[in-house]
Amino acid sequence: MASQERITVHNLAGKLPNLKHTSDDAIPNYLNSLKFTQDHSLIDTRLALGYGAFAIAAACFLWDYKLGFESTKWFTAAAVALYSLVNGALTLWIAYVEKGTVYQGKAADGTKLTLGPPPQISVSTSTKKNEPTYYVVVDVAPKGGPSTKLEFARSFTEWFDVQGHFVALPFQTMLATTVPLIAKADPKRAAAIPPPAAAAAAAAEFLNVDTHTLDALAAAETTGAESTAAGSVGKKSKRRKA
Amino acid sequence: MLSGLQNPRQAAAQLLNFALILSTAFMMWKGLSIVADSPSPIVVVLSGSMEPAFQRGDLLFLWNRNLLAETDVGEVVVYNVKGKDIPIVHRIVRKFGLGEHAKLLTKGDNNAADDTELYARGQDYLERKDIIGSVVGYIPFVGYVTIMLSEHPWLKTVMLGIMGLLVVLQRE
Numbered sequence: 001m002a003s004q005e006r007i008t009v010h011n012l013a014g015k016l017p018n019l020k021h022t023s024d025d026a027i028p029n030y031l032n033s034l035k036f037t038q039d040h041s042l043i044d045t046r047l048a049l050g051y052g053a054f055a056i057a058a059a060c061f062l063w064d065y066k067l068g069f070e071s072t073k074w075f076t077a078a079a080v081a082l083y084s085l086v087n088g089a090l091t092l093w094i095a096y097v098e099k100g101t102v103y104q105g106k107a108a109d110g111t112k113l114t115l116g117p118p119p120q121i122s123v124s125t126s127t128k129k130n131e132p133t134y135y136v137v138v139d140v141a142p143k144g145g146p147s148t149k150l151e152f153a154r155s156f157t158e159w160f161d162v163q164g165h166f167v168a169l170p171f172q173t174m175l176a177t178t179v180p181l182i183a184k185a186d187p188k189r190a191a192a193i194p195p196p197a198a199a200a201a202a203a204a205e206f207l208n209v210d211t212h213t214l215d216a217l218a219a220a221e222t223t224g225a226e227s228t229a230a231g232s233v234g235k236k237s238k239r240r241k242a
Numbered sequence: 243m244l245s246g247l248q249n250p251r252q253a254a255a256q257l258l259n260f261a262l263i264l265s266t267a268f269m270m271w272k273g274l275s276i277v278a279d280s281p282s283p284i285v286v287v288l289s290g291s292m293e294p295a296f297q298r299g300d301l302l303f304l305w306n307r308n309l310l311a312e313t314d315v316g317e318v319v320v321y322n323v324k325g326k327d328i329p330i331v332h333r334i335v336r337k338f339g340l341g342e343h344a345k346l347l348t349k350g351d352n353n354a355a356d357d358t359e360l361y362a363r364g365q366d367y368l369e370r371k372d373i374i375g376s377v378v379g380y381i382p383f384v385g386y387v388t389i390m391l392s393e394h395p396w397l398k399t400v401m402l403g404i405m406g407l408l409v410v411l412q413r414e
Contacts (some may be wrong), residue, residue: 025249043251052259057265060272069281080273087266 015164016132019156022166023134024102027115030172031105034185036113038105042098049090056083102136113181114139118151132156142183152178250296260357260409278378280306280375285320285329286385291350302331303355304375312340313370316363318377321348329374332357342370 032038060079063072101116118137128135133153141147159171176182177187183190274283287300295318296302304320313319313335320329335356336347345367349356358366391397 040251043255047251047254047258050262054258054261054265057269061268064272069275073276073279076272078278080276083265083269084273087262087269117316174286 016130019132019160020134023156023159023171024164026168026171027103027175028105029102030168030175031113031182031185035107035108036185038103039112040104042101042104046090046093046098049086049093053083053086053090056086060204107181110143111181112139112141112143112147114141114213138179140179150179154178191219256410260406263405263409278303278305278307278375280304282320282329282374285331286388287331288328288389289350291352292315292333293352295351296380297382299383299389301381301385302377303379305378306373306375306412313346313373313376314345316338319373320375320377321368321373323360323372326362330357331377338367344370346370346373356408 028038056079060076060083063075069076099116099119101114103113103115105113106111115136115138118135132155135153135158136151138150138152139147154174159167159172161167172186173189173192176186179191192226275281277283283304285302285304287296287298287302290298297361302320313334315334316329318333318348320331322329322391330348332348332350332353334346335349336345338345346369347356347358361368391401
């Protein structure tokens with residue numbers, strides 16, 4: 001399961017896409033649990049085009065294998081042309097229509113909600129190199145009304161713990177407090193403390209940790225005793241504050 | 243990682259990436275054979291019979307259209323013999339007549355005798371339709387990979403497995 005997966009927090013460069021994908025995967029889980037109806041038409045079109053192209057190639061392979069080259073030459077030429085058309089359409093679809101869209105769905109009142117990466121940022125990652133920030137553009141289109149765009153950029157550290165585990169609660173709170181439409185669907189999360197404050201507190205705690213704790217943390221990482229390490233961080237830092 | 247397998251659409255999309263790599267490679271090959279009008283526009287030299295011109299492992303590019311001139315003496319051609327499925331790369335050394343049914347005799351540069359021995363039983367010459375292309379270009383040695391693959395078939399399985407794994411493991 002994506003949310004249970006642990007992402008190595010060191011060596012950020014290679015792990016950013018993982019942070020992004022794990023966060024992306026959590027969005028449909030959360031929104032669908034709030035009675036949003038997910039619209040799969042984007043990915044369904046992509047699958048139809050892709051498998052359509054593959055079917056053309058497969059058919060071409062079959063007749064070429066069964067009947068030989070010479071007698072099927074014109075069919076093969078047509079198949080090659082058709083394949084490049086469908087494949088080109090697929091490429092355009094991915095680049096100009098899907099644009100890395102993470103979620104598309106409808107709220108209970110029919111308002112359309114779309115989440116995806118902002119256009120200026122690489123579609124495949126929606127992160128910038130070596131910068132642990134999650135960039136999202138939210139498009140809210142009420143029934144019959146004009147759509148409004150909302151852009152936010154949040155640090156992954158708000159919902160990934162020190163060990164690299166995804167934590168659902170702060171992520172959901174973050175979404176609910178940023179997007180009014182989600183807040184309406186989930187008033188409980190929206191009323192919670194906004195995550196930046198909590199995250200700042202956590203970060204401050206982590207910065208205050210003494211070398212002993214850091215050693216313990218490192219040792220725990222290698223032995224895999226994650227829960228105890230996390231516990232010790234909490235305890236130690238509390239003691240320091242007291 | 244394999245998280246996509248939880249969601250059928252994402253699993254299908256990942257499988258699609260792999261399928262499209264295969265089918266695109268195949269369709270590019272087919273496109274090339276349509277342009278060159280040859281069932282096999284790229285071949286690998288399997289023997290040393292054309293040394294020193296071509297060596298085992300050389301990759302040859304074929305062209306099978308007679309746009310400007312007929313296939314003639316001196317051209318290096320690849321031909322198929324009825325009943326044998328391995329194409330042969332040799333040079334045309336004799337030609338009698340003109341057009342479709344001109345009688346062609348081939349010989350390997352490095353062979354002592356001409357190819358009448360290699361032809362099918364009762365066949366003394368080639369015709370234009372037996373030829374699948376004239377050599378128009380080559381890259382030395384790179385074809386050795388395919389010689390390795392055909393001599394050690396298990397390498398194919400290994401390569402395909404590694405490719406498949408890579409595609410599944412890295413999303414997008």
